[in-house]
Amino acid sequence: MAAFKQDLFRNLLLGLRARTTEAACPFDAMSLQERKRAIKCSADVAMAAARRGVAGAAIGGRARWPKAILAAAAASSSSHSPGGTCKVRKSACCKRRVARRRVDAKRTIRGYAAAASCDVARRLVRRRTMALRKVIPGGSAAAMDEAALLRETMDYVVHLRAQVDVLRAVSAAVQRSTFLGYIFVLHFVDPMKD
Amino acid sequence: MRHASPPQELPAAGGEIQAALAPATASSARAGARRGGGGGSFTALLGLPTSQAIELLLPARRRRPPQPPSPSPSPAAAPAPAFLRPAPRGPRRALLHGKAAKKGKTAEEKPAGGDGDGEKPAYVHVRARRGQATDSHSLAERARREKINARMELLKELVPGCSKVSGTALVLDEIINHVQSLQRQVEYLSMRLAAVNPRVDFGGLDSFLTTECGRIAGFNCKNGIDLEQVTWPEMGVHGARQLMQLQQQFWHGDLAHPHQVASQWEKRGDGHPPVFSNSNPSLFGYDLTSSGKSFTQSYIFLTEFSCLSLTSHISAWLGPRLLSLTLSCQHSLEKKMYR
Numbered sequence: 001m002a003a004f005k006q007d008l009f010r011n012l013l014l015g016l017r018a019r020t021t022e023a024a025c026p027f028d029a030m031s032l033q034e035r036k037r038a039i040k041c042s043a044d045v046a047m048a049a050a051r052r053g054v055a056g057a058a059i060g061g062r063a064r065w066p067k068a069i070l071a072a073a074a075a076s077s078s079s080h081s082p083g084g085t086c087k088v089r090k091s092a093c094c095k096r097r098v099a100r101r102r103v104d105a106k107r108t109i110r111g112y113a114a115a116a117s118c119d120v121a122r123r124l125v126r127r128r129t130m131a132l133r134k135v136i137p138g139g140s141a142a143a144m145d146e147a148a149l150l151r152e153t154m155d156y157v158v159h160l161r162a163q164v165d166v167l168r169a170v171s172a173a174v175q176r177s178t179f180l181g182y183i184f185v186l187h188f189v190d191p192m193k194d
Numbered sequence: 195m196r197h198a199s200p201p202q203e204l205p206a207a208g209g210e211i212q213a214a215l216a217p218a219t220a221s222s223a224r225a226g227a228r229r230g231g232g233g234g235s236f237t238a239l240l241g242l243p244t245s246q247a248i249e250l251l252l253p254a255r256r257r258r259p260p261q262p263p264s265p266s267p268s269p270a271a272a273p274a275p276a277f278l279r280p281a282p283r284g285p286r287r288a289l290l291h292g293k294a295a296k297k298g299k300t301a302e303e304k305p306a307g308g309d310g311d312g313e314k315p316a317y318v319h320v321r322a323r324r325g326q327a328t329d330s331h332s333l334a335e336r337a338r339r340e341k342i343n344a345r346m347e348l349l350k351e352l353v354p355g356c357s358k359v360s361g362t363a364l365v366l367d368e369i370i371n372h373v374q375s376l377q378r379q380v381e382y383l384s385m386r387l388a389a390v391n392p393r394v395d396f397g398g399l400d401s402f403l404t405t406e407c408g409r410i411a412g413f414n415c416k417n418g419i420d421l422e423q424v425t426w427p428e429m430g431v432h433g434a435r436q437l438m439q440l441q442q443q444f445w446h447g448d449l450a451h452p453h454q455v456a457s458q459w460e461k462r463g464d465g466h467p468p469v470f471s472n473s474n475p476s477l478f479g480y481d482l483t484s485s486g487k488s489f490t491q492s493y494i495f496l497t498e499f500s501c502l503s504l505t506s507h508i509s510a511w512l513g514p515r516l517l518s519l520t521l522s523c524q525h526s527l528e529k530k531m532y533r
Contacts, residue, residue, distance in 0.1 A: 035388035036385045036388040038388075039387050131370055150342065150345040153369060160373070164376055164379050171387045174390050
């Protein structure tokens with residue numbers, strides 16, 4: 001896990017540097033939201049790349065979410081039109097929602113006799129499974145069965161935790177460095193000012 | 195002995211999996227701890243190669259068939275009487291246990307397709323339980339269900355607060371919440387990073403990449419100061435020149451143009467200095483209440499430049515007195531604030 005974190009950190013720095021030097025917009029010309037999005041995107045891409053590079057050889061590398069993250073990032077960077085893809089996704093979701101409403105209406109018309117507890121439980125589980133698919137990257141793309149989805153979830157949770165740790169350590173270090181910058185100024189300025 | 199193997203058959207399949215998983219995860223946890231892996235047995239499980247992990251998930255099945263042939267060669271050598279010799283195991287087992295035993299039918303089947311492409315098809319020996327159908331469909335169904343349940347167990351152990359909850363839907367709910375909260379944390383931390391350093395000096399960060407020991411030190415100890423102590427001395431080379439420029443501009447800006455700093459803020463388009471209030475509220479509390487305007491403006495001016503390169507020079511200058519110095523500075527700062 002330490003090797004993964006190191007790779008993640010290295011990839012994050014490389015990605016950020018590439019983003020600011022190669023791209024047209026330097027880091028301080030972007031707004032806060034853009035910066036945040038850039039950092040988050042490069043963190044996700046770094047996580048996916050590190051998962052594929054180091055851990056892939058050791059663990060078996062059968063996770064599908066890194067591919068999905070990298071594909072999404074490549075698509076968004078190449079097309080630069082996230083509105084189009086969002087619209088497509090929204091229409092698909094609307095179709096699914098409409099279909100489900102019709103099915104539910106039919107069920108209630110037939111009466112409550114069919115609403116046995118196991119059916120309700122199964123419906124809940126199915127709903128939760130679909131929600132989980134939406135949350136895990138790459139979950140809704142491929143037709144995965146439940147076992148594969150659970151395995152993807154486990155993998156994703158572990159690596160997501162590592163990413164959070166790395167980001168927290170980096171932000172704490174940077175914050176501490178700015179604080180020490182203030183201390184430095186205080187020491188230099190103080191005797192001259194008063 | 196004859197009675198050694200039968201007790202293994204009696205417990206239910208789910209219990210077998212758990213019993214096999216528990217010592218297996220204990221051993222893998224030990225291996226993981228040696229490797230320095232993350233929390234719990236699951237990450238140790240992830241550290242194993244694929245075939246071993248699959249073996250742990252569907253454990254006891256494969257071990258049984260090799261067992262029967264093994265004791266048979268040994269008594270052939272010993273001059274044991276005929277009735278003590280372990281006869282072919284199948285009928286003897288049926289004799290001993292009769293109705294209490296499960297049906298002695300084993301079925302071989304391939305695992306479900308979700309196990310991946312690059313693996314050779316592993317045969318899963320599933321034992322049909324008493325009174326249950328023995329056709330291949332239900333056996334496949336049962337194997338699939340057991341696999342899903344095993345993974346749910348692992349997930350329950352991974353996600354905190356899930357072990358008390360029973361039922362698949364609630365556990366899935368907890369898992370979804372956990373994943374969403376982790377993603378939100380990533381967003382929050384990236385926002386914090388974006389706010390704290392408006393300008394990152396990537397030249398100075400080269401040293402971060404080259405010195406991996408700094409990273410390991412940063413992750414192995416909870417106190418993050420160690421990270422900076424290791425990596426900063428290398429960055430002193432980069433930071434020295436920039437610090438000279440900084441100092442010149444600092445004095446010029448301080449004496450000549452106290453108002454330029456405010457305009458620079460607006461030019462940057464961030465809008466409001468509260469961007470930095472996230473990182474250091476105490477200092478800006480002082481900012482608001484003090485009368486020494488140029489003092490606070492010098493603070494703001496300083497943060498325009500890359501903090502990392504600056505602090506690299508500080509560390510080279512401070513050396514080992516880092517911790518004591520920060521403490522004394524903190525004290526003096528607080529004294530100034532509350533004067």
